[in-house]
């Protein structure tokens with residue numbers, strides 16, 4: 001097909017090493033693909049008779065890609081009418097959260113329920129709340145507050161009443177989850193782990209989030225506004241398919257999504273059967289959680305947290321967590337790998353602590369050998385690598401294991417990690433991107449939303465400057481080049497999602513997904529990147545993204561088949 005669109009920009013940064021900067025790009029809009037890149041003269045020869053569209057001072061790059069995220073819970077929990085109360089949203093301290101709660105209780109109509117996501121015991125110094133403590137803020141309306149990790153929920157007495165729990169006593173504990181109880185068996189307003197969290201707060205969620213599909217569509221808009229054109233769903237379950245098909249039914253959908261299906265879902269080993277074209281929505285693999293998370297002290301690490309006021313207030317377990325924090329024995333984990341190794345699907349295993357990374361790499365090494373996958377392009381992944389060591393990254397390269405890094409943990413928690421949570425020699429090295437790159441890893445960066453906001457440009461700034469969101473610098477030896485950081489949100493993220501053949505760089509034959517930037521990232525101080533470079537818009541498949549048109553398409557969809565989306569939104573373990 002001939003090109004019918006020629007874009008010219010102040011600069012076009014391709015992220016293709018063989019052709020890093022070009023003048024123009026020609027697009028076949030019907031196919032949504034790039035036909036030619038290069039000088040304007042060269043590109044025009046591929047598009048005879050097409051007048052170039054001059055984007056002026058705009059700088060064009062491949063659309064940003066996030067290799068690990070959770071769009072459905074992000075939409076349901078963080079988009080309005082829910083309230084996102086984490087530090088990056090402007091709630092630096094628990095006092096800021098308390099002020100919001102007072103304001104909400106005074107301004108909302110009587111009885112109108114409240115749902116908040118992202119209370120942060122470590123970062124904000126928030127306590128674990130009880131129902132009676134929450135009643136002080138919300139004396140009559142139902143209010144449910146979910147922890148930033150998604151592991152824990154707090155709710156007030158009105159929720160206990162609304163849930164219809166007899167005599168205020170919660171039902172029997174669901175598998176691998178529990179309700180907090182007072183000595184007399186009544187609820188203390190707390191729920192731990194998914195089964196209990198969902199049972200406790202889903203009534204409130206359903207009343208607050210009346211159109212969950214629209215909430216997820218708003219999240220797609222949030223992604224587009226951050227410059228993202230491809231995301232991933234790392235807690236996919238088969239019952240989310242109708243919602244995704246509804247979202248992708250709009251011709252204006254701004255995002256592509258690759259999914260990892262949770263290993264506990266019965267159809268996790270099956271191919272994805274969907275009416276959505278696989279270039280838009282596809283299945284990569286299977287998701288397993290090997291340990292917990294740094295935010296609440298459940299990562300499987302070989303070293304303890306420092307015992308001090310910050311960690312005590314956050315109820316961080318003291319002492320070395322080690323293998324006690326693992327969700328599976330080695331035998332159980334081996335069985336999961338053996339069940340799926342022959343399927344061709346990527347294994348994607350969550351591991352924040354160094355003990356978890358060791359266990360997963362040991363198991364991967366033996367399973368890959370057992371199933372004759374060593375040396376093949378299996379691209380099995382370990383997710384996050386927060387406390388990983390240099391030798392573990394070297395081992396990943398030897399095994400062909402992919403390394404999506406949890407940049408958000410350094411960006412959000414870095415000031416605390418370095419000296420408050422851990423001794424500086426450990427905490428300053430969190431998310432050791434330079435070690436990984438030195439070892440030969442292709443690293444990508446992710447927000448793990450709804451754990452943190454999607455901010456690819458800020459990820460680039462923080463990982464190349466080794467400054468956190470607050471601007472403080474930690475572990476300068478782990479700073480990486482601007483080029484490597486930009487690869488982490490483009491071509492390397494495409495590689496981790498098995499889409500580097502048609503996404504992640506601006507090359508002839510690839511899909512025409514672009515981000516428009518206000519300035520050239522290579523022309524400014526990388527430590528102040530986000531002061532100078534902003535996202536102006538995105539293109540998806542050769543079409544300029546119009547999120548208003550997308551949202552009005554989704555608003556026209558009957559929300560009733562998707563009413564229970566909130567039930568599936570709570571992530572199975574920590575993100």
Ligand SMILES: [Zn+2]
Nearest residue numbers: 234448574575
């Ligand atoms: Zn996650």
